[in-house]
Amino acid sequence: MTKRNIYLEDIPLDEARAKLQAALIAVGRAGPLPGERVPLKQALGRVTAEPLRARRSSPHFHCAAMDGYAVDAAATVPARETQALALRLGDEAHPVNTGDPLPDGTNAVIMIENVNQADEQTLLIYAAVAPWQHVRLLGEDMVATETVLQVNHQLRPVDLGALAGCGHCDALVRRRPRVVIIPTGGELVPFEHEPQRGQLTEYNSLILSGQIRDAGGDARVTDIVGDAVEGLREALADALAQKPELILMLSGSSAGAHDYTAAAIKALGEVLAHGIAVRPGHPVIIGLAADTPLIGVPGYPVSAALTGELFVLPLIRAWLGLAASEPVTIEAVSTRKIASPVGDDDFVRVALAQIDGRIQATPLQRGAGVITSLVRADGLAHIPRFHEGVDRGGTLSVALYQPLSAIQRTLMIMGSHDPMLDLLATHLRLRSAAARIVSVNVGSIGGLIALRRGEAHVAGCHLFEPQSASYNIPYLERFLRDEPVTLVTFAQREQGLMLPAGNPLGIAGIADLRRARYVNRQRGAGTRVLFDYLLGQNDLSPEDIAGYGHEEYTHLAVAAAVADGIGDCGMGLRGAAEAMGLDFIGLTWERFDLAIPRRHLGSEGVQALLETLNDADFKRELGAQSGYRSHETGIRVIS
Amino acid sequence: MTKRNIYLEDIPLDEARAKLQAALIAVGRAGPLPGERVPLKQALGRVTAEPLRARRSSPHFHCAAMDGYAVDAAATVPARETQALALRLGDEAHPVNTGDPLPDGTNAVIMIENVNQADEQTLLIYAAVAPWQHVRLLGEDMVATETVLQVNHQLRPVDLGALAGCGHCDALVRRRPRVVIIPTGGELVPFEHEPQRGQLTEYNSLILSGQIRDAGGDARVTDIVGDAVEGLREALADALAQKPELILMLSGSSAGAHDYTAAAIKALGEVLAHGIAVRPGHPVIIGLAADTPLIGVPGYPVSAALTGELFVLPLIRAWLGLAASEPVTIEAVSTRKIASPVGDDDFVRVALAQIDGRIQATPLQRGAGVITSLVRADGLAHIPRFHEGVDRGGTLSVALYQPLSAIQRTLMIMGSHDPMLDLLATHLRLRSAAARIVSVNVGSIGGLIALRRGEAHVAGCHLFEPQSASYNIPYLERFLRDEPVTLVTFAQREQGLMLPAGNPLGIAGIADLRRARYVNRQRGAGTRVLFDYLLGQNDLSPEDIAGYGHEEYTHLAVAAAVADGIGDCGMGLRGAAEAMGLDFIGLTWERFDLAIPRRHLGSEGVQALLETLNDADFKRELGAQSGYRSHETGIRVIS
16 A cells, blocks of 8 residues: 555645745745736736836827817907907918817817808807817827836726827736646546546646636646656656746645655655645645745645635736735625634635625535535635634625625525526526526525525425425415515426336335335425325335435435435436436426515516516426426416 | 818717617617637636536546545444454455545545554454545536536636536637727827827727727727728728628717718618717717617727727627626715716716725816826716716715725825826835825825815925925915824925927026016916016016916926927926926926825825835935935925
């Protein structure tokens, strides 16, 4: 067995940054990069490397500010409204258009609206004009030598115009910081390849290079380097030979057997820090070789992306001469208790919506491997070191990934997640580009509780009640007694047993589940409520079912578990079974409704939702899905 | 003479937009563009043209979430902290690294920290583990078929990672809206050329194409088209043949003789609106030809840039499927009375700073020709139609061009503008990328009044007081009696007479100014105060000086007026004279100080300013400027 290197120090985030900064200052690489000359047409978004002064005044001659006639103001003194003054055209008055230079001997312009042309030679005016009236004086906008743009200024479209207007054809701008990215790991394959079992798709280089390009840097990704320390050392030496500003070594920075990053850095330079007290993302490595900073980026995608935000982007901005980026940060109410390791700076991705006037933050899945938690995040909550987390209802400081206005019009749907809610979101979005649905899966009962707590605008549920043999309504009475609620049908869905293709165990119904390993849904899920009911109908109890305790959180997750052989059977939607290539035995059609507290009915988002539910195109497309019927879609069960 | 077309209708902004929108809907071009397939590596910032679903689950097999040993959870049940359980390596326990697939027959991982290896064949564990502990289940992140990204979503780095992680190599994204930009006007020359008298630099195409590229569109700029209606019609026909989404015709949209834009549009299509009640920017033309929208963009750069913001960018975003952009809008207090034409939507560029807890907005020069007013603007105030403007102290609604945090740390300097304040700003910015100075020129006395009103943090002044023969202090007593103020010297500057090169009138001093046309500074300017004093010393009065009433607002503007022959002489700084190639007769050295109310001394910005004033590099560079001495720079005259 390979020797395993299991100890990482964990130094605080601030200390790690300070170490890196001190090392950069020591080697003279902490400040902005030198400039390069770039034509204005290619300078958009670049950062000035010197103050830019006007080379020429603008305008560079006195010119007419209006269409009209240029005159000598002194000659107009006798003109009166009641007594027109005649000026000889081409001599005392000269037709000029906006931008024309003032003819010699003139110092004012009379607007075309205020004159009459008596004949080919004669212009009549009716008022005296002041000198320089309607004249743009030389240098009105910019005077030669004055500073037009400061150093370390990111060039916008109007800046380019101003520079061109005062005689510049190019600009000295900061060279783009160059970053070499080395993905490492024998298990990785480029994302363009189909991975085999045991192989993982390498896509962190795509995230990091995207972040770097967005920030104005230049990223080059090398081929994937396998798990040999020599190969990695060679790749690092090659990268150093290119003299970049920064080298990132992706993955390989955990304590696993294949972790040669630290060894490779030590072979060519020094490790400044290994392990940083940040969650997610502990196994960050910071080093320096040949005066070049090196960052070992953890392999989990969320850790990798946050390492980019916390360590890489600040460097890029500093090298460009830009101030650290300052995301808009708001205070939000946490809808969950969040436990944080006391010693770590903890970064929690959250979904955000404004409900009853307060911005509510719902933490998303916290695993460092769940890239979709970053994709779905509306913001990043920071729970600083020495804090134990927040309680439900506590205040979180959240850096926004979305404009506040977008969050304020976000419709938060909690409860059971039907995959076709995504189809609804698509139609809503096609109807209005400004519409935004965020959907958080907490199960049917969880959704009703979320409504009661004011954490969601809408709850999706499909809860069967045996006594009344009805859906949802009895549960509203139970969980939302004091809240007037509108209940709208979303769809009828076919529930049944999902089985491996070919049904090897020959299962025909619930009664056969004694001899199968079942994959269950979590407590509070409508599908679990239904399953428990069906067990009772078949005189079975949970104890009879192997795997009853194996909980998954979505239909697709259950289907995936069955497809992968973790279990022999699960209950869920026909659509999920078919998506995974499973067999399906239909057991019942159930009604999936959306519950909406009446006080939210007036909001734009809810209105758009209700309209979309009744949209003929949407209903047609929904009804065409396998296992869905849309004939009752949009009907208000309780209005 | 050419027939002149002087009538423009003025329709309200909303009506103009609605007309354009209705025309686009009528020809089926109001909605998002179709998609094109783009490799993920090139898809950053592009907008999805369909919902993107997972093609493959991620992870696509159960894998170890930690470095450790994969085991069958059932086999671990007997393990106790006090009684280690031995597992056979390679049979009951398999070493795995993070990301490795779980070997067959295993369903949990024990962390490497929690085991002991007894010998080559034996692993000791001390606790039972639950099934699926430290295992990333197949589909934990994404399950095949689930929607990962919605339609009309702008792709960020993490989105690209997620797509790559679930089996995508490319994405269907909205085609970039194509815009052809036709600059028109016989007086225009490309900005790369040196313009002659009467020629203007064409740079609006640079602004508009920059705006379009920033927004995700594709802009192509044609050669400049002269002032012949045939040429313009031809250029328009050529542009239409390229089948772009939009054609912009720059300039030529005022009522001047060269305005053939409307005629050319009418020849090939129809004009929907000519003249829109927006300030600045009235002469916008909106038309449609061959189902393609056409916008005639006014020639003045501020009007052109605002036409881009108001009309072009919303179209680009709609074609990309994006919601209208929503700049952060704040309420600010106006430091000036602003008169607005009642019938117009008035857009006023403002400088912003937070002083005494309130965001103060100072309108910048309002001329449509002053592109630097857009360059310097921190925000755009909108005074809607049917409003007459605001009084000083009134509230303005301002859309921000800068992050609010940048405005909150902005140091507002009002008063006399010394050109070397820009050098100070440069050094301050090099010292701290986050430092921001905004400097507004209101003259020395204006600056002191601004301090009194709480509209600035710092005032620059050089006010000579004959009785005491001292600078600035007596004026502080006059204008800021109740305000404790620190006075810091900025520089000693050489003031004198600026004369055309070669001094053709042979002027030797103030006494000779009887026979010259003088160019004066505005009331309240320190240079004017000094000039009035020198007049008195020479037994002259304002009536003796031709041009006494001709006011300019800066040293450079006076120098430019003398250089251009508008006047024969002006008073100002040696540096300004030399910058314009003028002769200079030095008259006196004066002290330019910065007055800072003591209550602002604690702020970060003021502290950085004071440090920079005492920075050796800065003082050396300042002292090396012609007409400047820096030996007293940074000294507190009043602390």
